[in-house]
Amino acid sequence: MLRFMTLGPSGSNHEFVTARYLEFHGLTGKASVELVLDFDTAAKAVIKGDADYLIQVAVHPSTTEIVAKFRKHLFVIDAFVSGSKDMAVVTRIDIKQPRSLALQPATREYVDTKGLELIPETSTASVAEGLLSGKYESGLTYSSLAHDYPERFRLDEVVGTVDDPWIVYGRERLSGGNVVTWKDSPAAHAYQSELNLAAL
CATH class of the missing domain: 3.40.190.10 (Periplasmic binding protein-like II)
Known part of the structure; x- marks a missing residue:
């Protein structure tokens, strides 16, 4: 295996x-x-x-x-x-206006974080764990958390996938030092499609 x-x-x-x-x-x-x-x-x-x-x-x-x-x-x-996974800003329903946002740093630009104290986490899943334990007010994590616990959380902003x-x-x-790519990839088809349109 x-x-x-x-x-x-x-x-x-x-x-x-x-x-x-x-x-x-x-x-x-x-x-x-x-x-x-x-x-x-x-x-x-x-x-x-x-x-x-x-x-x-x-x-x-x-x-x-x-x-x-x-x-x-x-x-x-x-x-x-x-x-x-489908992502969103998930906030505890007892928090009207969150002052902080837990997130995995790579996701920072997915939403407007202006005016919020940012709390870095190792993963989006650990953000969800922190919300579930009551450690965080709000977090950028999986939208399923709010769907699974509607009595505890709300969706403040949907990011999607x-x-x-x-x-x-x-x-x-x-690689042997060569380019390794998929010649029949969706990108390859897009390139050819654009070239074909340009040739018309």
């Missing part, structure tokens, strides 16, 4: 997207997913052989460090685009 690592806690967007990636490649039931709380730990585990692959959203604050720090032993072997780039790392360099 193949062993993949990604960012937790359970219910995280990383877990959600990793499951979609494994399903796309027909690996459901043939691969396990282990959740970790930081990518440094995951990278070292893959290098050591305690896991086979690591999946990370490319916009995560630690991505540059992971690519650079472990470049001799951990390689980018694949990249893909995936929509996230966001298409993010994702990176898959492994111990073996697969």
